[in-house]
Structures are given as structure tokens and as C-alpha cells.
Amino acid sequence: MVRNRRLVLSTVGTGGIYLDSMKARIFIALLVLFTIVSCAKKRQTDIEPPSEPETPPVSEPEVTTPPPVQPPPEVKPPRKTLPPPTPKKKATSPGDASALKLVESGVKKMNSGDLEEAEQFFEQALRVSPNNGRPYYYLGVLSAKQKNYERASGFLAQAEVHLHGDPFWMSQVLLQEGLILKAQNQKGEAIQKFRQAVSLDPSNTWAKAELDSLNKK
Secondary structure (H helix, E strand, O other): OHHHHHHHHHHHHHHHHHHHHHHHHHHHHHHHHHHHHHHHHHHHHHHOOOOOOOOOOOOOOOOOOOOOOOOOOOOOOOOOOOOOOOOOOOOOOHHHHHHHHHHHHHHHHHHOOOHHHHHHHHHHHHHHOOOOHHHHHHHHHHHHHOOOHHHHHHHHHHHHHHHOOOHHHHHHHHHHHHHHHHHOOOHHHHHHHHHHHHHHOOOOHHHHHHHHHHHHO
């Protein structure tokens, strides 16, 4: 009996030692495993290359599409402008007819040397037809005969206003203006007037003779 008790104690003692030995082994194994895992993590951390800095994204250049090319505006041909209407010749009014008769009477008086009575006829013609240029013309001629050149130039200027559309009468007006300038010793201006008179009416032999005479001097 005593032997059996010793056997039991011996067995119990051995089992306790065995259990303690197993715990120690497990603890050591866990410790070794933890150490291995820690070393592995540390090694992995040491080997892993440093992460490169993140490069900023490169934005692609913005492509702008050019505006659509528009065709040039259609050039319309210029409209044909109608030529101005030809001015109609002014019909002779009864007043003009009466004025012309008075002018004829005044010219006869002037040629006969009766300048005062001639002037009365010309002035009466103007009262009958104020827009008739011939009475102004003859009043200019009459004033030039009286050597009143300033008054003569004024009448001839009025004659130009009313006779500018008639080449024959304008040539006569320019002739008289040239004669007045010649009388005032203004040779250059006189030549210009005679030249214009011949240009308007080549049949104006008086103006042509005066022009030739001044050009020879």
C-alpha cells in the first residue's frame, strides 16, 4: 500500500514536471515565432524602397478650335445711275419777247451814240424780264463805253448768272470782260478772258483777234 502511494506521488510529480515542461516549450515556441515575425516585418520595412513623391498631373494643352471661316460678303455690282435729265430749253415767255424788243431798240440808240436813251431801254427791259441776261450784258457794254469799268463789270457779272448755259452769249460776255481788263492794263487777265471766249465759241473772231494781238506784244 505504501508502495502504491509512492507510485502515485511519483506519477503525479512526473506529470507536473511534464506539464511545466510543455508550457515552457510552448512559451518558447511562441516567443521564437513572435521574434521571427517581428524580424520579418522589420526586414520587409527595411527592404521596401521609399515611395517616390507623387508627380503632379500634367495637364494636356487646351486645344482651341479656330472659328469657322466665313465666306467673304458678296459684293453686289454698283447700281447703274441714270444720267441727269437734260435741262429743257426755257421757252420764251411773253415778257422775254417784250424785253428783247426793248433791247433791240436800246442797241440802235447805243450805236447811234444816244447812250442815255439806250440805257433807259435796257433798264425797262430788265423791269419787264428780270431774269433775262441780255439787258445786263448791254448795260455792261454801255457802261464800258462810258469808261465806268466798275459798273460795267457788275452788269457783266449779272449777265454771266443768266447766260451761263448759252455758249454764244457767254463768249460775248467774256470778250467784254477782256476788253475792260485790257483798258485797265491787266494784260495777263485779259488774255485769259479772250482765251476762254474763243474756247466757248471758236467763231468769235473779235476775241480771237484780241488774243492774237496781245500774244504778239
